[in-house]
Amino acid sequence: MPTNTLTTETTEKTANGAPPATAPRMGWLDALRGVAALAVVFEHSLDVLLPEVRRTASPWFDFGRYGVFLFFLVSGYVVSFSLIRRGSVRTFWIGRLFRLYPAWLAAVGLMLALGATGVSWGLPQGLGDRPWISAVAHLTMLQDLLGVPNVVNVFWTLSYEMVFYLLITAMFIAGVKGASARVSLGFGVAAAILGVSLPSGLLAARWPGGTPTVAALALAAGIAAMVSGRRAVRRAGVAIVAALALTLLVLDSRIGGVESLCIIATMFAGTAVRGIQDGRLPARRAAAMIAVVPVLTLLAGLRSPDPWTGYGPAQPPGVDWSLAVAAAWLTFLGGLALRRRRMPRALMWLGLVSYSVYLLHPMVVQTVWRIAGDRDSMPLWLRLAWEGVLVAAVLVAAGLAHRYIERPAQRLGRRLSRRASAVPEPPAGPPPLPPAARPEPVAP
Numbered sequence: 001m002p003t004n005t006l007t008t009e010t011t012e013k014t015a016n017g018a019p020p021a022t023a024p025r026m027g028w029l030d031a032l033r034g035v036a037a038l039a040v041v042f043e044h045s046l047d048v049l050l051p052e053v054r055r056t057a058s059p060w061f062d063f064g065r066y067g068v069f070l071f072f073l074v075s076g077y078v079v080s081f082s083l084i085r086r087g088s089v090r091t092f093w094i095g096r097l098f099r100l101y102p103a104w105l106a107a108v109g110l111m112l113a114l115g116a117t118g119v120s121w122g123l124p125q126g127l128g129d130r131p132w133i134s135a136v137a138h139l140t141m142l143q144d145l146l147g148v149p150n151v152v153n154v155f156w157t158l159s160y161e162m163v164f165y166l167l168i169t170a171m172f173i174a175g176v177k178g179a180s181a182r183v184s185l186g187f188g189v190a191a192a193i194l195g196v197s198l199p200s201g202l203l204a205a206r207w208p209g210g211t212p213t214v215a216a217l218a219l220a221a222g223i224a225a226m227v228s229g230r231r232a233v234r235r236a237g238v239a240i241v242a243a244l245a246l247t248l249l250v251l252d253s254r255i256g257g258v259e260s261l262c263i264i265a266t267m268f269a270g271t272a273v274r275g276i277q278d279g280r281l282p283a284r285r286a287a288a289m290i291a292v293v294p295v296l297t298l299l300a301g302l303r304s305p306d307p308w309t310g311y312g313p314a315q316p317p318g319v320d321w322s323l324a325v326a327a328a329w330l331t332f333l334g335g336l337a338l339r340r341r342r343m344p345r346a347l348m349w350l351g352l353v354s355y356s357v358y359l360l361h362p363m364v365v366q367t368v369w370r371i372a373g374d375r376d377s378m379p380l381w382l383r384l385a386w387e388g389v390l391v392a393a394v395l396v397a398a399g400l401a402h403r404y405i406e407r408p409a410q411r412l413g414r415r416l417s418r419r420a421s422a423v424p425e426p427p428a429g430p431p432p433l434p435p436a437a438r439p440e441p442v443a444p
Contacts, residue, residue, distance in 0.1 A: 147205065156255070355402075
């Protein structure tokens with residue numbers, strides 16, 4: 001979920017007018033990732049070690065949703081700029097694949113090993129009913145939108161990251177520029193007005209085997225077309241991936257239309273904030289649109305779903321969800337306001353390894369649950385000590401994974417990206433008009 005992308009504090013241009021290909025990290029973004037990672041780890045430790053917090057605080061505040069929405073804001077802020085900075089769909093997707101999949105595969109392998117040895121709580125029910133379908137769905141990272149249980153519970157957020165990547169790539173190739181604020185507002189309005197009426201898991205419920213297969217084929221065909229060197233093929237790829245992403249988002253989300261649309265609205269809002277900073281969006285108009293998005297999100301979270309859909313969630317996200325989303329926005333804006341300040345080194349390091357923290361902590365939580373024994377017989381001080389052990393184990397595992405899995409994979413991805421950049425791509429946007437079709441200049 002927290003996919004660290006190198007970004008820059010300024011918008012310095014290279015000689016050809018494009019943003020620089022590489023840039024220093026933003027410390028404030030790493031600090032926000034660190035806060036988000038700790039919040040998610042804390043949320044998933046409550047049932048194991050701190051049921052008092054679950055009973056008293058969780059009805060009013062969802063620590064997990066706070067963390068993931070903070071991650072979504074950061075991803076929206078940095079990932080679109082990564083595509084713009086590269087100026088290449090091929091190198092962008094190579095970078096994404098080598099950023100996401102190596103640590104993801106390690107997490108899958110570790111969870112399967114813990115499940116096979118009986119250390120973990122066991123794999124989700126239904127995952128083994130169609131093992132090949134489950135594997136294909138997971139490889140697309142869209143499994144949470146395909147009716148397939150997540151082999152690791154936190155993988156659900158990666159499905160929305162993937163939808164966002166598909167949409168920004170389609171917009172980039174289509175030449176849609178400066179629209180992030182409008183797109184964010186559009187998804188926010190849709191969440192507030194239509195979200196309660198949208199079904200949940202409709203396609204997967206009716207075609208449980210066919211939906212993941214068709215989606216995987218469409219995704220592979222769409223991405224292959226978008227990285228093609230032929231403009232017409234790239235446009236076809238745009239149509240395929242945009243249709244796939246929006247269809248799954250609207251009709252097949254496990255978490256329901258309200259939260260699904262709010263997530264994408266939030267990510268595009270993060271993109272729009274970056275656009276204002278970089279001078280790519282008109283500040284006042286874009287800021288006004290962005291300001292409406294969290295308000296719509298909070299209101300959407302309190303509306304009760306329409307029962308007529310038959311497939312929607314029975315309950316709205318609730319007050320705890322809305323307060324968590326509001327807190328995520330306030331934290332992000334606070335970090336933005338303090339972006340020129342020096343951030344704590346510990347939080348910055350935690351942000352650097354946050355992707356591994358996010359992926360690996362569920363296995364550590366389940367291992368601690370197995371080793372610690374019955375929580376009800378433990379005094380509070382002992383459970384707090386186990387909480388410290390849990391956090392320390394997560395940080396050690398994440399540090400090792402970052403050093404020996406993430407960093408080598410990213411270096412390999414950069415080498416492959418340099419090779420891919422040597423092959424020219426058609427420019428983004430619609431093809432230029434032929435001379436006969438161009439309008440005549442108007443005399444002054």
